[in-house]
Amino acid sequence: MRRWAGKLGFALLVALILFYTLFPFYWAVVSSLKSGADLFLVEAWPRAPAWGNYTAVFQDQPFGRNILNSVFVAGAVVLVSLALAASAAFALARVSFRGRGLLLGTLLCVSMFPQVAVLSGLFELIRALGLYNNLLGLVLSYLIFTLPFTIWVLTAFLRELPLELEEAAAMDGATPFVTLTRIFLPLMAPAMVTTGLLAFIAAWNEFLFALTLTLTNEMRTVPVAIAMITGSSRYELPWGLIMAASVIVTVPLVLLVLVFQRRLVAGLTAGAVKG
Amino acid sequence: MVTPRTAWLFLAPALLVLALVAGWPLGRTIFFSLTDARLDALEEWRFAGLSNYAFLLTDPDWWGAVRVTLVFAVVSVSIETMLGLVIALTLNARMRGRGLVRAAMLVPWAIPTVVSAQMWAWMLHDQHGVVNAALMGMGVIAQPLAWTAEPGLALAAVIAVDVWKSTPFMALLMLAALQLVPNELYEAAKVDGLGPVGTFFRITLPLIWPALLVAILFRTMDALRVFDLMYVLTGNSRATASMSVHARQLLVDFQDVGYGSAAATMVALVVALVAVALVTLGRLRLSPAGRA
Numbered sequence: 001m002r003r004w005a006g007k008l009g010f011a012l013l014v015a016l017i018l019f020y021t022l023f024p025f026y027w028a029v030v031s032s033l034k035s036g037a038d039l040f041l042v043e044a045w046p047r048a049p050a051w052g053n054y055t056a057v058f059q060d061q062p063f064g065r066n067i068l069n070s071v072f073v074a075g076a077v078v079l080v081s082l083a084l085a086a087s088a089a090f091a092l093a094r095v096s097f098r099g100r101g102l103l104l105g106t107l108l109c110v111s112m113f114p115q116v117a118v119l120s121g122l123f124e125l126i127r128a129l130g131l132y133n134n135l136l137g138l139v140l141s142y143l144i145f146t147l148p149f150t151i152w153v154l155t156a157f158l159r160e161l162p163l164e165l166e167e168a169a170a171m172d173g174a175t176p177f178v179t180l181t182r183i184f185l186p187l188m189a190p191a192m193v194t195t196g197l198l199a200f201i202a203a204w205n206e207f208l209f210a211l212t213l214t215l216t217n218e219m220r221t222v223p224v225a226i227a228m229i230t231g232s233s234r235y236e237l238p239w240g241l242i243m244a245a246s247v248i249v250t251v252p253l254v255l256l257v258l259v260f261q262r263r264l265v266a267g268l269t270a271g272a273v274k275g
Numbered sequence: 276m277v278t279p280r281t282a283w284l285f286l287a288p289a290l291l292v293l294a295l296v297a298g299w300p301l302g303r304t305i306f307f308s309l310t311d312a313r314l315d316a317l318e319e320w321r322f323a324g325l326s327n328y329a330f331l332l333t334d335p336d337w338w339g340a341v342r343v344t345l346v347f348a349v350v351s352v353s354i355e356t357m358l359g360l361v362i363a364l365t366l367n368a369r370m371r372g373r374g375l376v377r378a379a380m381l382v383p384w385a386i387p388t389v390v391s392a393q394m395w396a397w398m399l400h401d402q403h404g405v406v407n408a409a410l411m412g413m414g415v416i417a418q419p420l421a422w423t424a425e426p427g428l429a430l431a432a433v434i435a436v437d438v439w440k441s442t443p444f445m446a447l448l449m450l451a452a453l454q455l456v457p458n459e460l461y462e463a464a465k466v467d468g469l470g471p472v473g474t475f476f477r478i479t480l481p482l483i484w485p486a487l488l489v490a491i492l493f494r495t496m497d498a499l500r501v502f503d504l505m506y507v508l509t510g511n512s513r514a515t516a517s518m519s520v521h522a523r524q525l526l527v528d529f530q531d532v533g534y535g536s537a538a539a540t541m542v543a544l545v546v547a548l549v550a551v552a553l554v555t556l557g558r559l560r561l562s563p564a565g566r567a
Contacts, residue, residue, distance in 0.1 A: 084288050122300040124303055166277070208503070223503070
């Protein structure tokens with residue numbers, strides 16, 4: 001009897017946790033399927049589900065363009081970060097040289113740095129490079145936060161590999177570049193997928209730089225576009241549209257998380273626990 | 276073998292990029308903080324010495340932002356740590372479908388803060404929000420509350436949204452640490468007749484303490500630079516403006532690059548001070564935890 005009660009209590013607790021975590025998404029889906037005054041009724045499922053909000057969100061603003069912008073920016077940031085970080089992590093993890101510890105510490109500090117502290121200098125730099133209101137300006141500035149942690153996580157991963165790898169490569173007369181590209185790069189593939197995914201999510205979600213360094217609707221990324229559906233008035237917001245847009249950008253992330261959850265957790269803990 | 280000189284060659288591209296996009300802008304921000312530059316005419320500046328900082332220290336709006344940020348960081352990180360620990364302990368039990376639950380918990384962490392802020396803004400809506408409807412249905416409140424507009428409630432609402440978004444992240448980090456605790460220790464504790472409470476305080480907590488501390492450090496750093504959440508949920512409202520919101524408002528909305536850069540530099544200074552304090556305190560507390 002007591003065992004049974006314990007099991008029931010445990011199941012309730014798990015259900016409560018799931019309800020707390022997932023209810024806001026459920027409610028966003030429900031609200032996005034309502035049109036007109038139905039939106040103001042509190043009910044578990046819309047009586048007449050309507051897709052109107054999902055088509056309207058692409059008509060009232062360039063939301064399709066905004067999604068493409070986000071894909072381009074996040075994708076480019078991931079590629080550049082991984083290329084630079086793989087090379088840097090190779091040096092940091094496999095070679096002992098003076099200043100290595102200091103360098104790793106500095107990278108950790110940069111990754112925890114408040115973004116607002118570089119905002120005015122970055123604004124000036126991006127304008128001087130002619131990249132204001134340009135997606136390339138965002139790609140460049142996002143490296144501030146993706147590069148330090150990709151280097152950090154890849155370094156943590158590369159340190160675990162056995163020393164014999166270099167010795168064998170040196171025996172064969174391989175140059176350091178060949179050692180990196182032919183031996184370590186293939187071994188790093190799983191770690192690169194995890195780190196790349198974390199960098200993609202970070203770049204996809206970024207708001208402050210995107211808000212400050214772009215100007216026109218066509219150049220906005222998804223977070224800025226969703227924040228701007230708000231308009232200037234705090235009254236009569238198109239909540240159905242906002243919820244539809246929110247659901248649209250959440251679904252791919254849910255799929256990514258479902259497929260990669262084990263790797264994501266591993267990547268997060270590698271970045272944190274070894275910090 | 277790779278020589279140190281070659282190592283620097285491999286590091287050079289990443290370090291050059293970081294110097295360009297992080298080092299240089301930070302230096303320029305500090306430089307601007309000593310001038311009276313304006314956003315529309317960045318070239319026409321005059322040297323202003325430390326006057327921006329002197330003015331900042333007497334600015335009640337700045338101190339209000341510092342207070343909001345500290346309250347936000349302390350309250351939200353405390354709740355997230357305790358709630359995260361409870362969730363992690365629950366999920367650490369053997370059960371079917373744990374992977375699925377873990378995936379469900381990653382979702383709030385993975386979605387953009389802007390999206391979570393908008394979803395909650397709608398749930399907390401004063402007229403048509405589901406939160407007010409539920410609370411009134413249960414008889415907790417007699418009439419709808421304006422969660423995001425009422426100054427006394429807005430900060431609590433912002434904290435509640437952050438707790439929802441960040442607790443799963445904390446729980447997953449702690450769950451990873453919990454799974455490294457060897458099972459034999461729990462069995463030994465059982466043999467010694469240590470109850471669940473004793474086991475938690477004398478075995479579990481000391482062993483996950485380092486990971487817990489790192490998670491707290493990361494979350495605190497994140498909380499101190501919070502921007503998106505307040506900006507979307509409550510705009511520039513004084514009741515919830517964090518240091519980052521305030522500094523950006525000065526820089527962009529008021530175009531006051533000199534003064535705004537001083538505020539931004541101070542944000543970095545406050546964050547650095549808290550980080551140093553946490554790391555030092557953490558080391559101090561780490562050694563006795565090892566004995567327990």
